[in-house]
Amino acid sequence: MPPRGRQLEVTIALGGNAILRRGDHGTAEEQIDRVRATARALVHLIEKGDRILLTHGNGPQVGDILVQNEAAKDQVPQMPLDVCGAQSQGMIGYMLQQALRGELDAEGIDMPVVTVLTQVLVDRGDPAFRNPTKPVGPFYSAQESSRLSKSKGWAMAEDSGRGYRRVVPSPVPKDIVEKGTVARLFRAGVLVIAAGGGGIPVVGGRGRLRGVEAVLDKDRTASLLATTMKTKVLLILTDVDGVYLDYAGPRRRKLDALDVKACERYLRAGQFPPGSMGPKIESAVSFLKAGGVRAVIASLEEAEAALAGRAGTTITR
Amino acid sequence: MPPRGRQLEVTIALGGNAILRRGDHGTAEEQIDRVRATARALVHLIEKGDRILLTHGNGPQVGDILVQNEAAKDQVPQMPLDVCGAQSQGMIGYMLQQALRGELDAEGIDMPVVTVLTQVLVDRGDPAFRNPTKPVGPFYSAQESSRLSKSKGWAMAEDSGRGYRRVVPSPVPKDIVEKGTVARLFRAGVLVIAAGGGGIPVVGGRGRLRGVEAVLDKDRTASLLATTMKTKVLLILTDVDGVYLDYAGPRRRKLDALDVKACERYLRAGQFPPGSMGPKIESAVSFLKAGGVRAVIASLEEAEAALAGRAGTTITR
Numbered sequence: 001m002p003p004r005g006r007q008l009e010v011t012i013a014l015g016g017n018a019i020l021r022r023g024d025h026g027t028a029e030e031q032i033d034r035v036r037a038t039a040r041a042l043v044h045l046i047e048k049g050d051r052i053l054l055t056h057g058n059g060p061q062v063g064d065i066l067v068q069n070e071a072a073k074d075q076v077p078q079m080p081l082d083v084c085g086a087q088s089q090g091m092i093g094y095m096l097q098q099a100l101r102g103e104l105d106a107e108g109i110d111m112p113v114v115t116v117l118t119q120v121l122v123d124r125g126d127p128a129f130r131n132p133t134k135p136v137g138p139f140y141s142a143q144e145s146s147r148l149s150k151s152k153g154w155a156m157a158e159d160s161g162r163g164y165r166r167v168v169p170s171p172v173p174k175d176i177v178e179k180g181t182v183a184r185l186f187r188a189g190v191l192v193i194a195a196g197g198g199g200i201p202v203v204g205g206r207g208r209l210r211g212v213e214a215v216l217d218k219d220r221t222a223s224l225l226a227t228t229m230k231t232k233v234l235l236i237l238t239d240v241d242g243v244y245l246d247y248a249g250p251r252r253r254k255l256d257a258l259d260v261k262a263c264e265r266y267l268r269a270g271q272f273p274p275g276s277m278g279p280k281i282e283s284a285v286s287f288l289k290a291g292g293v294r295a296v297i298a299s300l301e302e303a304e305a306a307l308a309g310r311a312g313t314t315i316t317r
Numbered sequence: 318m319p320p321r322g323r324q325l326e327v328t329i330a331l332g333g334n335a336i337l338r339r340g341d342h343g344t345a346e347e348q349i350d351r352v353r354a355t356a357r358a359l360v361h362l363i364e365k366g367d368r369i370l371l372t373h374g375n376g377p378q379v380g381d382i383l384v385q386n387e388a389a390k391d392q393v394p395q396m397p398l399d400v401c402g403a404q405s406q407g408m409i410g411y412m413l414q415q416a417l418r419g420e421l422d423a424e425g426i427d428m429p430v431v432t433v434l435t436q437v438l439v440d441r442g443d444p445a446f447r448n449p450t451k452p453v454g455p456f457y458s459a460q461e462s463s464r465l466s467k468s469k470g471w472a473m474a475e476d477s478g479r480g481y482r483r484v485v486p487s488p489v490p491k492d493i494v495e496k497g498t499v500a501r502l503f504r505a506g507v508l509v510i511a512a513g514g515g516g517i518p519v520v521g522g523r524g525r526l527r528g529v530e531a532v533l534d535k536d537r538t539a540s541l542l543a544t545t546m547k548t549k550v551l552l553i554l555t556d557v558d559g560v561y562l563d564y565a566g567p568r569r570r571k572l573d574a575l576d577v578k579a580c581e582r583y584l585r586a587g588q589f590p591p592g593s594m595g596p597k598i599e600s601a602v603s604f605l606k607a608g609g610v611r612a613v614i615a616s617l618e619e620a621e622a623a624l625a626g627r628a629g630t631t632i633t634r
Binding site for chain 1: 497
């Protein structure tokens with residue numbers, strides 16, 4: 001029996017820590033345990049009556065797949081990033097789908113769960129393609145790095161003193177290719193997992209799609225997904241309990257509520273670093289500007305309280 | 318505009334050669350080329366008015382993923398077979414979905430395409446779990462084989478003079494966990510790709526599913542899918558143009574039509590080897606016994622002629 005209640009439609013973006021935490025080894029058992037705890041928290045929201053559309057990151061998982069591709073390259077052809085991303089959607093979608101099925105059944109909730117393999121259209125002319133910045137895959141020595149740069153045309157960059165890594169473009173997600181199917185299922189009451197890892201980046205529009213060697217920011221794609229599906233709320237779950245000012249300093253303080261103007265002011269002032277809180281705030285802002293009602297940034301543990309306005313940071317127009 | 322015509326509902330099981338052929342290296346480019354040709358053939362059927370439900374094998378792809386897992390095992394935890402199977406569903410589903418989208422758009426057919434990540438329930442008590450027979454993953458020396466047998470509890474077997482391989486159970490698929498969603502989408506006119514690689518094998522029933530280290534025969538699962546979705550036809554596409562008697566001998570002859578009784582007689586007589594045509598014939602028979610109208614075994618190139626009864630082998634009750 002589908003539960004009734006506040007019936008809030010929420011797009012939820014799960015951070016990497018919903019699947020794997022810092023310090024984890026990345027075994028399947030660990031990931032499945034983490035995902036079960038995540039599933040319990042999500043099913044709790046469903047019991048309250050919320051209608052969830054789920055998306056998730058894939059950083060550590062696609063990283064591992066790239067390391068495996070590199071290690072076996074003399075035996076098995078290396079797959080391009082789009083194919084590795086598709087593999088990670090299969091892997092993470094499977095774990096989430098199985099854990100959610102189990103938790104829903106345990107609570108007697110008869111709601112289908114499904115992972116929709118999702119391609120996301122990007123613009124060939126996106127400036128990100130001329131300026132690849134996102135490090136992916138294994139670390140290489142300076143020598144290997146220069147060899148790969150020549151042989152494969154990869155852009156390489158020194159990364160945090162640990163060696164060189166391939167850097168790839170992170171273009172802006174423009175359209176969700178499978179949006180019609182996601183909408184159909186979501187409207188029919190199915191718990192949909194979509195656009196994992198920000199979606200598989202493709203170019204070409206109608207007629208001939210093809211994958212590109214790029215990664216998509218999962219929060220940006222979550223914002224696009226929420227806008228496209230017209231959910232009232234975008235909930236970004238991460239490993240901190242909300243948005244802070246002066247996060248790294250001695251006087252850090254949490255913000256309970258923010259409006260778009262304040263977000264933009266703080267972004268300009270450099271309060272939110274590009275690699276972490278920055279894209280989340282930007283995604284919240286673009287969701288609200290496109291018609292969204294409320295964006296919430298919170299920790300997984302406080303998801304329910306955050307949706308009720310009692311935890312996390314709530315951003316409105 | 319959805320095309321109109323004979324409106325035959327067909328579950329199609331694509332053999333491995335629809336994605337990769339013997340002698341291919343297995344690069345992404347090759348696979349994408351093969352998949353494009355496959356997509357063209359399938360869209361041709363759709364233009365005739367057929368309603369397709371698609372499933373596919375994953376042998377070479379999951380094999381490559383297992384080799385990559387082995388090669389990187391000192392850097393990245395090895396994933397169990399169910400997770401590797403999920404990865405292969407993501408990978409192959411992505412390629413098929415993208416190629417089909419392209420071909421449909423090129424023909425002006427406005428039909429959504431979607432890959433549904435699919436778990437398939439097996440019985441814990443299936444005798445296959447006591448007798449693992451299906452070789453998977455890389456070859457090992459006798460010494461490595463005995464070490465793996467002790468350290469991981471893997472069953473190992475000598476394989477075709479090339480070394481030792483892990484052997485895993487191939488239990489009978491009993492139920493498709495995501496059948497409700499597949500049915501909903503199929504009935505709504507969506508081109509669904511489901512149960513790739515025979516589906517991800519899980520045990521546990523309602524309440525707590527978990528993956529198992531096993532593989533599912535894709536033709537058996539295709540038969541279950543066709544039965545569950547009540548399509549009139551099951552079309553098994555493979556690399557031969559039909560069913561033969563005395564296939565390996567000098568007097569081999571193709572059969573154009575067969576009934577269930579003849580199938581069972583020939584199966585008993587050992588006409589269809591266990592590793593290749595045997596499971597296809599058995600799957601056809603179980604589909605027909607469960608109410609299916611027609612099973613067809615043919616090559617991808619002759620798919621259309623075979624559905625019209627002009628090629629391949631047609632099996633009826």
